[in-house]
Amino acid sequence: GQSLEQPSEVTAVEGAIVQINCTYQTSGFYGLSWYQQHDGGAPTFLSYNALDGLEETGRFSSFLSRSDSYGYLLLQELQMKDSASYFCAVGQAGTALIFGKGTTLSVSS
């Protein structure tokens, strides 16, 4: 089977840096991706790592270590609008994405 573990909640203040970790167990690994979801909204794609290393997209970065079955999402210069749920997801052999249970990030002023 497959499983993903990520913290359920993270809190931080504006301007800070926060890291959301994700460990996974899956067969036929096809990359780790991250999605953001605001309350009442749909999940939206943030980033994707197929290979080991760091991918940077503006204030957000994502890291993958395939040997450790581990990745993280790094959010810098936090803003209030970053308050949302963040999901890691793994692609499988076949086609579907399997998601973690999500991490709720609360950013305070």
Add this chain to the structure above:
Amino acid sequence: DAGITQSPRYKITETGRQVTLMCHQTWSHSYMFWYRQDLGHGLRLIYYSAAADITDKGEVPDGYVVSRSKTENFPLTLESATRSQTSVYFCASRMGAEKRNTIYFGEGSWLTVV
């Protein structure tokens, strides 16, 4: 650019009724998915489809039926709704294998079974 649309957005139904949630995408994406989202469980895959007339079970398929006669539509049917199927349902689509991890979600259908 309509993208991916779901209907109805909100639905209340009674236990035992049949309910169909519609999903329509205008991108001609090959792959389509249905997820349900419940507090504490994140997004769980119900069914997915790689192309018209090709469907496959996900993590939680019991109690659901799907069909895909046309590439752009992927309806999800609850044949006999139960309270445990109260959830938010998200349809999603993906272009193809070359962007395997990038999927696009509809706005969701909030279903309450009473």
